[in-house]
Amino acid sequence: MSLEQQLIERLNLLQPEHLQVMNESAGHGGYFPGKESHFKVIVVSEQFVGLRLVQRHQKVYAAAAELMTPGKIHALAIHAYVPEEWQGQAPDSPICANAPKST
Template sequence: MSIQAQIEQKVQAAFMPQHVEVINESYMHRVLPGSETHFKVVLVSEQFEGKRLLARHRMLNQLLADELNQGVHALALHTLTPSEWQARETVPESPPCRGQGGVST
């Protein structure tokens, strides 16, 4: 199972989200083709109600501790309540990698 699929499966089971996207953004970084090291996670869950952003991120970092210890280098987290999501329904694009992305061959 791919790391992306593992993340999706864990997030679905733990948060029962209204909306979830796990996007592999590794291609935007200086890694080998096919790498699974950089992800953007957009997660909309009622479990975030009343929680500050830092607490929301800690919840995900704790859930994905194994992935973070086994090769996932970066998670761009967008954690929203259903009402926050309804007000925007989009998240910002990730900025380009400062390392110019991609690996030269």
């Protein structure tokens, strides 16, 4: 099972109303086809109600803990919302300084 699929499986434990997992590895240095190291997640869940942003992130990291080890997920951009906050779109990820240069 791919890291992306494993991450989706673990984040489903948060009972999201909306979940998006994007593999952004291609935008980072050292990329090769099939690499899975950098992900962006959008999670909308009632489980975040009453939690500060850092607490929401902690819940996401706790769900993904086994995958956040050397040789697996290197970076995880988290956008965690309660249903009332979700506007249907999360901010774009910044461009990595070590991203492969297009010619």
